[in-house]
Amino acid sequence: MKYTNIVQGIFIKRVNRFIAHVLINHKEHIVHVKNTGRCKELLIAGAVVILEPARTPERKTAFSLIAVYKGERLINMDSQVPNHVVFEAMQAGGIPEISVVRAMKKEVTYGNSRFDIYFESDHQQNFIEVKGVTLEEEGIVMFPDAPTSRGTKHIYEMIKAVEAGYGGTIFFLIQMKDVHYFRPNVVRDPEFAQALTLAAAKGVKLLAYDSVVHEDEIVLGDRVPIFL
Known part of the structure; x- marks a missing residue:
């Protein structure tokens, strides 16, 4: 499965199962998390994350968090x-x-x-x-x-x-x-x-x-x- 127009960001914090704060190009964004699991070992402050732009312009969050780096290892987080x-x-x-x-x-x-x-x-x-x-x-x-x-x-x-x-x-x-x-x-x-x-x-x-x-x-x- 392929993604398009992905961007990197720096994870800040997770607010709830669906929402997190991520730094993208030095600006803080509220993003959708595409995994409702706890993922506490992965979503830690400072982690490099991969995001996909929202596919519908009317959505409240402009990006979805789809993957995270754990050291050098990239781990997919998109539960779909x-x-x-x-x-x-x-x-x-x-x-x-x-x-x-x-x-x-x-x-x-x-x-x-x-x-x-x-x-x-x-x-x-x-x-x-x-x-x-x-x-x-x-x-x-x-x-x-x-x-x-x-x-x-x-x-x-x-x-x-x-x-x-x-x-x-x-x-x-x-x-x-x-x-x-x-x-x-x-x-x-x-x-x-x-x-x-x-x-x-x-x-x-x-x-x-x-x-x-x-x-x-x-x-x-x-x-x-x-x-x-």
Whole structure:
């Protein structure tokens, strides 16, 4: 996925989940944050951030914060991107574990949840739930960065789909490059970690891939090991 007309800024502070203050060309701006996660390890005063101009002139905030530098590593923060990246990679046949795709579409409801991607293979209908991962500690990446009852609900709904005969995948798209492995964040959300372990035992496929992140583009990278 590509961005246009991106600019750099210096992060000042986050006011709430959606709004932050950023210095752009020596002028303070109020910007939209395209990630409602806590991201406390990333959004710290003085961090270099990447912003995209608003696509509609009537919007109250003129920029959206889409990525942040953590040292030399650029981490995507646009929570809308992971679905697009995985979808585009599937269209291009770029995910070996999902090799035969006859038809596909985004955002399909099953039970009480809406899964990010639906696709049909030769003999099965399949759902994929995509999770964007931004939390990194010494090369280990984890999800979630805060308790997510919604994310846990998606896992149990995926288990039901698999038990009903669908193929089911939970896909963790790591929003950065050069990491060692992925694991669920059992400290911050033990219920999510427990549900994920159960899902693997019930036949839900778990995949984790890193991303090649540039200031104006993010594409699928390489598969990353998962440890439960």
